[in-house]
Amino acid sequence: MNIHFDAAYSQLLSRTASGLVVRSPRGDILATKAVIHSNISSPFAAEALVGMQAVRLGVIMGLNTCEIIGDSRTAIKKCQSTERDKSVIGAIISNIQDAMSFFQEIKFHCISREENMLAHVIAREALKNGEGYYLENSIEEQVRLEMERRRIDCPNK
Secondary structure (H helix, E strand, O other), X not given: XXXXXXXXXXXXXXXXXXXEEEEOOOXXXXXEEEEEEEOOOOHHHHHHHXXXXXXXXXXXXXXXXXXXXXXXXXXXXXXXOOOOOOOOOXXXXXXXXXXXXXXXXXXXXXXXXXXXXXXXXXXXXXXXXXXXXXXXXXXXXXXXXXXXXXXXXXXXX
16 A cells, blocks of 8 residues: 655644545555644654654554655655654654554655645645545545646546
């Protein structure tokens, strides 16, 4: 299974939204999730937080193996490291590393923003609307419309 993640950050509101997409090996959408977070200090912290949300979602879904995929190279590299992180996001990275023990196999992979557009749009729309959600085998209607507006192929599932 693949879990794509991205964050949208508002410095003005000191708030962020997580966008998550769970896909089967064939690419079918199994779940989408948006989470709103308050009092987030930076976009860097926001990306680490949504990475943690992705790992937690894999644990909650009972996945044995998964690939966590995002477009934040720094967050991905820190998650791949076995060293304790001493940066401002060190506690979040430590939580991610601790949760990795719940999987038989877990990998982190960095992709481009274009390849991660569905997770990006989920996060942006959630931040704009101020609402989180969890949907199985589906995407939220506003997200689907935004993907169509951007002329990006989006599964109807």
